[in-house]
Every structure is written in C-alpha cells, then in structure tokens.
Amino acid sequence: MGTHVIKMPDIGEGIAEVELSQWHVKVGDLVVEDQVLADVMTDKAMVDIPSPVHGKVIALGGQPGEVMAVGSVLISIEVEGAGNLKESAAPAPVAVKEPAAPKAEAVVETKPAAAAPRSAAVCQGPMVAREANERPLASPAVRKHALDLGIQLRLVRGSGPAGRVLHEDLDAYLAQGQSNAQAPVAAAYAQRNDEEQIQVIGMRRKIAQRMQDATQRAAHFSYVEEIDVTAIEELRAHLNEKHGASRGKLTLLPFLVRALVVALRDFPQMNARYDDEAQVITRLGAVHVGVATQSDVGLMVPVVRHAEARSLWDSAAEISRLANAARNGKASRDELSGSSITLTSLGALGGIVSTPVLNLPEVAIVGVNKIVERPMVVKGQVVIRKMMNLSSSFDHRVVDGMDAALFIQAIRGLLEQPATLFVE
Known part of the structure; x- marks a missing residue:
C-alpha cells in the first residue's frame, strides 16, 4: 500500500491562496476516481476538486472555512501500490462556478459535479441513526424543507455525496411513514430550547x-x-x-x-x-x-x-x-x-x-x-x-x-x- 497526496491546486489568475469551503468525504471513506472530494473557493469562483485515484481517505489537510496556500497538502489517500510519492497537486478542477457579484439576492453556489458512489447501505432505506449532536450534510433548502415537514434530519439516510441528504431522501422518509406526522398533536406546541450555529464560510x-x-x-x-x-x-x-x-x-x-x-x-x-x-x-x-x-x-x-x-x-x-x-x-x-x-x-x-x-x-x-x-x-x-x-x-x-x-x-x-x- 502507498499514499497518494493531493496538494491544493493552482486555480490560476495569480491566486496564491484559496478557502476550503466544504469536504465531501471524511477520514476512512473509500473514494473512486473522479469522485468530488472538496469544494474550494477563490475570490471569483467555487471549484470542485475530484479524486485522481481509487483509495481510502487517511488524512484531511484543513477545516471548512480555512484559507490554504496553493501547494499545501489538501488530502492524503491510501492506494494500492507505491502511491504518489512526489505529492502532486490536485487534478484539473471538474467544474468552476462563479458567484454573482452583490445583488439583491444574488447567491452562487453549485452542487458537486460528480456524485460519490452510493454504498449498499445507503440504498437500503431512508432511515438512519445518528448521534443527537451530529449534523448531517444538507443544503439550506433541504433543511428548511425538513423543518417545514417536521422531520429530524439526523434520522434520514442521505443518498447524496458523502451521505448528503437530498429532497428525494425526505420524500422517501415520508413514504415509509417515518415523519413526525404520526407524533402526538401536542408535540407541535412543545417548548424548544435547541440552538444551531452555522459557520459563515465559502x-x-x-x-x-x-x-x-x-x-x-x-x-x-x-x-x-x-x-x-x-x-x-x-x-x-x-x-x-x-x-x-x-x-x-x-x-x-x-x-x-x-x-x-x-x-x-x-x-x-x-x-x-x-x-x-x-x-x-x-x-x-x-x-x-x-x-x-x-x-x-x-x-x-x-x-x-x-x-x-x-x-x-x-x-x-x-x-x-x-x-x-x-x-x-x-x-x-x-x-x-x-x-x-x-x-x-x-x-x-x-x-x-x-x-x-x-x-x-x-x-x-x-x-x-x-x-x-x-x-x-x-x-x-x-x-x-x-x-x-x-x-x-x-x-x-x-x-x-x-x-x-x-x-x-x-x-x-x-x-x-x-x-x-x-x-x-
């Protein structure tokens, strides 16, 4: 076994550093070639970083929101054979998306260009158990949809990249009768003291x-x-x-x-x-x-x-x-x-x-x-x-x-x- 090290790529335009926006994998995940590993952002664009190899993630080089220099270690993957001893930079980004400059509501962010393969466990059903404090991956729109439906996201199995919960996962959850529509009516009037902190990044x-x-x-x-x-x-x-x-x-x-x-x-x-x-x-x-x-x-x-x-x-x-x-x-x-x-x-x-x-x-x-x-x-x-x-x-x-x-x-x-x- 060897180690393939991917460095933060040179996006071009003289950019010396980029922000790590989001990981689509975690340590221990098995990845395949062309699977999106992470999103990074420059002043002008969001870039998807794909994997050039098959292997197992053994180390991540930063946290979402961290500004990283071009050429710094982004991720390490355990591979068959000798690995990539020269620690090459990441392959060419598969997609580049530019955020609209400020406007009334302009927001620019896109989905991964390549979805991670779904494991057999993911495809078996919509429900999964997570820790009470574990925050599943989901877009703001999916979170709002789940809130409107009264669904606890931590109970929904995500079929997207890295287990991301999608709209269709909510539909599948409801189809199997797992929504809180079956809960007592009084639950809708129960006191809530929970809080959620969302880091403003990317x-x-x-x-x-x-x-x-x-x-x-x-x-x-x-x-x-x-x-x-x-x-x-x-x-x-x-x-x-x-x-x-x-x-x-x-x-x-x-x-x-x-x-x-x-x-x-x-x-x-x-x-x-x-x-x-x-x-x-x-x-x-x-x-x-x-x-x-x-x-x-x-x-x-x-x-x-x-x-x-x-x-x-x-x-x-x-x-x-x-x-x-x-x-x-x-x-x-x-x-x-x-x-x-x-x-x-x-x-x-x-x-x-x-x-x-x-x-x-x-x-x-x-x-x-x-x-x-x-x-x-x-x-x-x-x-x-x-x-x-x-x-x-x-x-x-x-x-x-x-x-x-x-x-x-x-x-x-x-x-x-x-x-x-x-x-x-």
Whole structure:
C-alpha cells in the first residue's frame, strides 16, 4: 500500500491562496476516481476538486472555512501500490462556478459535479441513526424543507455525496411513514430550547462580503414605478397560443429583457460598469443581462449575453437553458459572470415593493414585483387591469435621479404599448 497526496491546486489568475469551503468525504471513506472530494473557493469562483485515484481517505489537510496556500497538502489517500510519492497537486478542477457579484439576492453556489458512489447501505432505506449532536450534510433548502415537514434530519439516510441528504431522501422518509406526522398533536406546541450555529464560510461568506462591500461603496437609491401590464400579458397569451407548441412558451421575462434593450438605446449610462478605484465608467454597447435564478442553495445570476441581438423566443430559450444549468449545478464560470445590467424577480412572491442591492461594478438593477389585478380609472371608467411595480436601484455616484426616473418611465412606456418593443 502507498499514499497518494493531493496538494491544493493552482486555480490560476495569480491566486496564491484559496478557502476550503466544504469536504465531501471524511477520514476512512473509500473514494473512486473522479469522485468530488472538496469544494474550494477563490475570490471569483467555487471549484470542485475530484479524486485522481481509487483509495481510502487517511488524512484531511484543513477545516471548512480555512484559507490554504496553493501547494499545501489538501488530502492524503491510501492506494494500492507505491502511491504518489512526489505529492502532486490536485487534478484539473471538474467544474468552476462563479458567484454573482452583490445583488439583491444574488447567491452562487453549485452542487458537486460528480456524485460519490452510493454504498449498499445507503440504498437500503431512508432511515438512519445518528448521534443527537451530529449534523448531517444538507443544503439550506433541504433543511428548511425538513423543518417545514417536521422531520429530524439526523434520522434520514442521505443518498447524496458523502451521505448528503437530498429532497428525494425526505420524500422517501415520508413514504415509509417515518415523519413526525404520526407524533402526538401536542408535540407541535412543545417548548424548544435547541440552538444551531452555522459557520459563515465559502460561498455564503463571499456573498456576505460582497453585499456589505456594495452597500458601503455604492450610493444606492431606489425608484419604484407602477406599470399596467394588461396589454403585454394579452400579447404574451396570444403568442403562446399561436406559437407555443412550435417555438416554446413565453414568460414575461423575455419581454422585460427586450424592454431593457430598447430603453438602453436612449440611456446608455445605465448599461455600464464603474471602476471606483480607477475612477472610470465603462459604457457597453452589448447588453449582457444578468437574470436572478433560484436554486436549492440560493439565488444565482446567469447571464444572457448579447440580449440586443436576440428575439423574444431566443431570449426565452436562453433564459430557460441558463436557469436549468444553474439549478442543476452545471452553469459554467462564463455563464455566471460578465453582466452589464441585472434583472431580478421573485415572480409570484415578488411582493409590492423591494429595494434590490446593486451588482457591483454595475450601476443599475431592475427589480420586478408581482402582477396583481386592481381596479383602475381608465378614460373616466373604473376597469380591472393587471398592474405590476418595478423596484429598481441605481448607483447615485454615476446615475442622476432624473435619468433613473426617465429610464424606468421609458421601460414603462414600452411595456404598456408593447408594439413599440418591435418598432425600429
């Protein structure tokens, strides 16, 4: 038997140290080639580190949250044969994911690119016994789902990498009748004194730092405008009825992207990045729209590149493709970076008003609130209209209040008279 030592890889871009974000294995685990061992994070990206060998984990080189120098020992694996005596660096990362720069909710974190093999024990059933103080691996979304269902995660067998509990594991647990739905009703009113401490590391720490940086550096101001979207919703329904089967269904998002593209022709200062250290504003001709996308681990912001050159259906297809890639942890670094203006929406949960945080170095972010039907006075008559607010934020160091208001009014005019979206 020998030892194969993997060193912290050189991610590139002159980076000398990275943060160890998460282990997917522990000492004693058997691993196979290409199994994800750990997640590490630079200032710009989350990287999955795969195993180049089959073997048994005998030592881990750090703890989650620890900043490690490139070239330091990451993990040691016992292998058949002489092993890797020269202590090579880790193989090329299998996936690189970039966190969206600060925005109202932008969060970027992805699932492992390669799942650890499931042992026979894992596949035998959904229930497992853990120590009372043992914290099973699970994403924040899975933890919330378990809490909502009244399930104790420590009782659920995880089928994901390193025993991570997945949504389907909760479903399997419930299917076998193990949920606390069978517990006495009074248990729902029992006193609770438990506490949980969650270390802010990895992607969440980067997002926290960037959000704080954005609010401290940029002079945020928000502007809210009400828009009558009755006409554009009628157009959307008509296009879906006529072309939905052949071209795909349209949501409101591609119309909003088109409205941004057209409005930016008259307000190029909104489609810009501000380097406050160099004191340089860069206005872009290309419109690269970041679209906030919800995933199990938070919001990611994939980028619809060159939106100015896309039709409605092209934009819709690209938004759908990027959203699926982000949710499945398959979005590449390039797909998660380089936006020039951001569109953020919580759909039906959008509320009435929001105050999105800028995605530095961008200078504008357009927030979409939910659509509601309300009585409105139109030409002296009370009628029911579909209304929606746009809650947008701007960097006051670069964007004047009047220009921001005129920009949003331009978007309003385009959406309320949807034919103008396509008049050249």
